[in-house]
Amino acid sequence: MNTMTLDTAGHAAPAQPQTVERETVDTQTVVKETVGQPLCDNAKLSMRNVNVFYGEAQAIHDVSLDIGRNEVVAMIGPSGCGKSTFLRCLNRMNDTIEGCRVDGDLTLDGEAIYGPKVDVVPLRARVGMVFQKPNPFPKTIYENVAYGPKIHGIASRRAELDEIVEDSLRRAGLWNEVKDRLDKPGTGLSGGQQQRLCIARAIAVSPEVILMDEPCSALDPIATARIEELIDELREKYTIAIVTHSMQQAARVSQRTAYFHLGHLVEVNDTETVFTNPQHALTEAYITGRFG
Amino acid sequence: MDMHFDQHISRQFNEDLESIKTEMLEMGGMVTRQVADAVESLANADSELAEKVLNVEKEIDRREMEIDEHATLIIAKRQPAASDLRMVMSVIRIARDLERVGDEASKIAKMAIALTDEGTAPRGYTEIRHIANAVRKMLNDSLDAYTRFDVKSALATLAEDEQVDMDYRTAVRELITYMMEDPRSISRVMNVLWSLRSLERIGDHAKNICEQVVYLVEGADIRHGNEDNLRTF
Numbered sequence: 001m002n003t004m005t006l007d008t009a010g011h012a013a014p015a016q017p018q019t020v021e022r023e024t025v026d027t028q029t030v031v032k033e034t035v036g037q038p039l040c041d042n043a044k045l046s047m048r049n050v051n052v053f054y055g056e057a058q059a060i061h062d063v064s065l066d067i068g069r070n071e072v073v074a075m076i077g078p079s080g081c082g083k084s085t086f087l088r089c090l091n092r093m094n095d096t097i098e099g100c101r102v103d104g105d106l107t108l109d110g111e112a113i114y115g116p117k118v119d120v121v122p123l124r125a126r127v128g129m130v131f132q133k134p135n136p137f138p139k140t141i142y143e144n145v146a147y148g149p150k151i152h153g154i155a156s157r158r159a160e161l162d163e164i165v166e167d168s169l170r171r172a173g174l175w176n177e178v179k180d181r182l183d184k185p186g187t188g189l190s191g192g193q194q195q196r197l198c199i200a201r202a203i204a205v206s207p208e209v210i211l212m213d214e215p216c217s218a219l220d221p222i223a224t225a226r227i228e229e230l231i232d233e234l235r236e237k238y239t240i241a242i243v244t245h246s247m248q249q250a251a252r253v254s255q256r257t258a259y260f261h262l263g264h265l266v267e268v269n270d271t272e273t274v275f276t277n278p279q280h281a282l283t284e285a286y287i288t289g290r291f292g
Numbered sequence: 293m294d295m296h297f298d299q300h301i302s303r304q305f306n307e308d309l310e311s312i313k314t315e316m317l318e319m320g321g322m323v324t325r326q327v328a329d330a331v332e333s334l335a336n337a338d339s340e341l342a343e344k345v346l347n348v349e350k351e352i353d354r355r356e357m358e359i360d361e362h363a364t365l366i367i368a369k370r371q372p373a374a375s376d377l378r379m380v381m382s383v384i385r386i387a388r389d390l391e392r393v394g395d396e397a398s399k400i401a402k403m404a405i406a407l408t409d410e411g412t413a414p415r416g417y418t419e420i421r422h423i424a425n426a427v428r429k430m431l432n433d434s435l436d437a438y439t440r441f442d443v444k445s446a447l448a449t450l451a452e453d454e455q456v457d458m459d460y461r462t463a464v465r466e467l468i469t470y471m472m473e474d475p476r477s478i479s480r481v482m483n484v485l486w487s488l489r490s491l492e493r494i495g496d497h498a499k500n501i502c503e504q505v506v507y508l509v510e511g512a513d514i515r516h517g518n519e520d521n522l523r524t525f
Binding site: 285 | 296299300371372373376378510
């Protein structure tokens with residue numbers, strides 16, 4: 001049926017579904033300029049012109065990014081885009097990797113993270129980290145949380161330590177589930193509980209920043225939802241940077257989203273903008289599932 | 293930004309998106325035809341054609357529900373983002389507008405049947421033809437702009453609604469004057485007046501479709517006079 005033959009006025013041709021020929025997004029494109037808003041006014045962590053090398057190979061190219069106070073910044077991108085490498089620069093976890101070299105200005109509250117006098121142990125207390133796979137110590141639940149405050153000399157008396165352990169477990173949303181078995185091994189908990197135990201361990205030393213490297217990828221949806229809820233609560237006190245492969249998770253938990261591609265920072269914008277109207281074609285192609 | 297709806301890693305996702313777009317445009321074709329028939333039935337006092345318009349209405353309602361259901365499934369299964377999300381949202385919104393255009397066409401068809409029974413109206417047919425041509429062109433052009441992702445043409449079509457509104461107000465004034473002069477014609481002229489009102493509403497719906505073209509392509513919500521949300525071209 002010809003649905004749209006028009007009248008004597010001779011109006012426009014009918015609208016028919018048509019396929020328009022288009023160029024494929026070139027995923028090998030190297031993007032040198034970051035679009036959007038990589039910098040902010042109240043930066044807790046400030047990174048400028050960061051380059052990271054693994055031996056000869058360059059993993060991060062000239063990335064500048066601020067992470068604001070009480071902000072959750074999500075870092076997304078395809079595997080090997082450098083997002084985890086970048087995250088690990090923020091508390092010098094890359095120091096342990098042989099041949100890894102970090103250039104650029106990285107500051108925490110204006111102090112150089114890679115300064116010659118910086119001791120990485122207190123640095124990592126200020127900038128805590130939660131990893132992809134829950135990695136509790138082979139100790140009791142209590143000891144897992146108490147270990148950090150003990151070695152950093154945060155608590156001297158048992159009562160103080162008890163208080164820190166309870167408070168950390170409460171803030172990690174785990175207290176009610178473990179309060180009756182604090183002397184049981186941490187490894188006996190479920191995956192989701194173990195991850196929350198790791199978060200409790202991270203916050204027990206009163207960090208200022210928490211880095212999370214795919215904290216939910218080994219968890220089921222309910223445990224994931226709990227952690228996401230927790231991230232939102234933790235934001236009131238801490239600054240959080242999270243690397244995630246789940247785009248939905250980035251959309252749910254973060255205020256700003258940074259998209260990495262081939263070691264370059266392509267776009268940083270309000271999360272809302274990134275997921276409804278990204279400015280860069282590569283960001284668009286990635287979050288809508290058009291790579292391949 | 294260029295629109296790419298055929299390059300997902302998931303072929304099924306490409307097909308799902310292509311398919312709701314096609315369903316919506318087919319619905320648009322039916323509705324456009326329905327408006328044309330409704331206006332013809334009124335102008336030619338053709339009650340048979342008017343009945344046909346009323347019958348199509350059910351099919352259009354069914355299609356709107358079908359599009360809604362398919363769009364809901366895409367959201368549930370794929371969690372679309374960015375342009376994909378805007379595509380799904382715009383299809384849902386346009387389908388609703390099209391369904392309402394169908395309602396207006398049915399109202400015109402009912403007026404046509406009433407006028408066949410009561411005898412034709414002494415005045416107003418010129419205005420009906422004039423405004424009908426304008427809104428049918430708007431409706432066609434808006435769907436065409438959607439098919440082509442053509443923001444420029446959508447904005448041009450959107451602007452035509454102002455003229456339609458003006459012509460509608462002029463026609464109403466003239467017909468009121470006429471009814472005051474010849475009160476015996478009131479009931480028949482009122483039928484024409486309601487039809488004009490329906491046509492004016494169809495123009496508004498075409499305008500809404502144009503706004504969705506802008507939303508789809510540019511990600512800017514310009515509804516309710518918020519043209520400022522659109523970055524300059």
